[in-house]
Amino acid sequence: MTQPPKHLELTKVDIDFPTPNGPFKALQDINLTINKGEFVSLIGHSGCGKSTVLNIVAGLYQATSGGCLLDGKEVNAPGPERAVVFQNHSLLPWLSAYENVELAVKQVFGRSKSKAEMREWIEHNLALVHMDHAMDKRPDEISGGMKQRVGIARALAMEPTVMLMDEPFGALDALTRAHLQDSLMEIQKDLNNTVIMITHDVDEAVLLSDRIVMMTNGPAATVGEILNIDLPRPRNRIALADDPKYNHYRHEVLTFLYEKQRTPDSIPKKKEAKLKVAQDMQ
Amino acid sequence: MSNILATMGLSRFIENPKANFSQLGKSLLIPLIGLLIFLFIWEIGAKSVHTSLGTFPGPAAVYQQSITLIEEHKAERAKEVKFHERQELRNAKKLEKNPDATVKVRPYTGKPTFFDQILTSLITVLAGFIIASLIAIPAGILIGLNGTLYSAFNPLIQLFKPVSPLAWLPLVTMVVSAVYVSKDPMFAKSFITSLITVSLCSLWPTLLNTAVGVSSISKDLQNVSQVLRLNWLTHIIKIVLPSAIPMMFTGLRLSLGIAWMVLIAAEMLAQNPGLGKFVWDEFQNGSSNSLGRIMVAVLIIGLIGFLLDRCMLFLQRKMSWDKTVILR
């Protein structure tokens, strides 16, 4: 009768941020279960609370109530088993690509791997993201896409149980983004990591994910709908472009985002309406 | 003809005169013209200023005085050499007569020359600056790391930062003469007084900039540190210090500039050996050459200040990872 232990589980997560005007409820009643090796995307309008969810899983924020369990253990502090790929790469600007990955590898494998093994492991991970040719370059000497690759290599090199990615390709041009998406799919196929990725790109979400978690608008945002993406892997973006199933999924997400969840643009209009009412009353 | 030009490195200038002329002009000609205009105005202006010590020295007079100062220095050194030779001779004779005699070796006590004073000032300013940095950098890191400490000390720093060295000087002098008593002092009291005054005044920019640099580490890098679970010391060494280095150097450069200005003032006022005392002595002397000699000192003070700043800039370029900041 006992259920198999769940891999990653968010239960009734609420979070209040203290603000000068009292607490601000950013998230309310987030419930989400993620299986091992699953690729899950979080999608939602800007400012709805996607990063906050990710930060709670990362342990960088603490839920006000409810909690997050990873393999049965409560998450209450950040740790390398939940590696984060930050939106703006967050590489240390004074270290080379190699040294940036090295810092992480030393921290995780400093005791278990020899120096030679660590070196090999760092180089292996940089090679995975095709950055082995520019290992000794500093972040300011490489392009945005390359920096993001190094950020991914750093996360992968920690051998995380869960990889958390906050709009990892958001700041990149379309071509570079497509390249990195393909690399990510390949890597994930080989390593079978659990991945939670935030995105605001519908195509990216459908192409990469096993499931898409669509969030409602804030404040007090929560999980709106969850869409299972039942497309065979490996996925090819060109072949999928004409695939009716793929287009159906895209349509579903677009409908959620642009019809069910109104854009924040509508909020000022409401305010205007209120103002008018107020004026009429005077 | 073209051979000569080539050897002079001007052949490229001949080949493409227009493009290269503008470059040559920017890098060399325009500063040169500026200098010439300055010298011209100086010469004209100086002639029309009559002081109780004669007309104000123009460039030519100042050049003359600088030569004199070099001559005086050489003469003084020659005298010193002779003094030691005589002393050795005397002692040797004494020992010849009586091998058990105790010989005295006295140091030469001639008047310090202009160049001795430059050296004294340089040593004092560097010592003061180093002491100030050794205090300010660790203190800045502590204050920057800890918000409570920052709020506690920030008002004090803001209060002490604008205090002029002239205000500190009497206090420091009195305290040093009361506290620093020793029969065989390693350093002269005047040196200690200058040192402390310089340190007290040049402490603040480094302290403040280091604190700001440390406290304004990007949230992203702090998150990286947390996700990696870096321990406190690694966090400081790998994340905090490197990211604060550009600000730290900004502070150090400001501090060194202040240290140099403060030192000259302190030497003048407290009669402590150094360039400031040289200026003051010449002023008190009131010979017809005094103004020219003071003017030489003024130019040297400026030049040294400039070179000190260049040295810091060089260090900053070597040590700072942030090559994007415009360094000038």
Ligand SMILES: Nc1ncnc2c1ncn2[C@@H]1O[C@H](COP(=O)(O)OP(=O)(O)O)[C@@H](O)[C@H]1O
């Ligand atoms: N540390 C914080 N303090 C106060 N408010 C915050 C904080 N972090 C996020 N918020 C608020 O929570 C909401 C969700 O933010 P975020 O998770 O960054 O949105 P998203 O990543 O979906 O764009 C926003 O309204 C934001 O202003």
Ligand SMILES: [Mg+2]
């Ligand atoms: Mg976000």
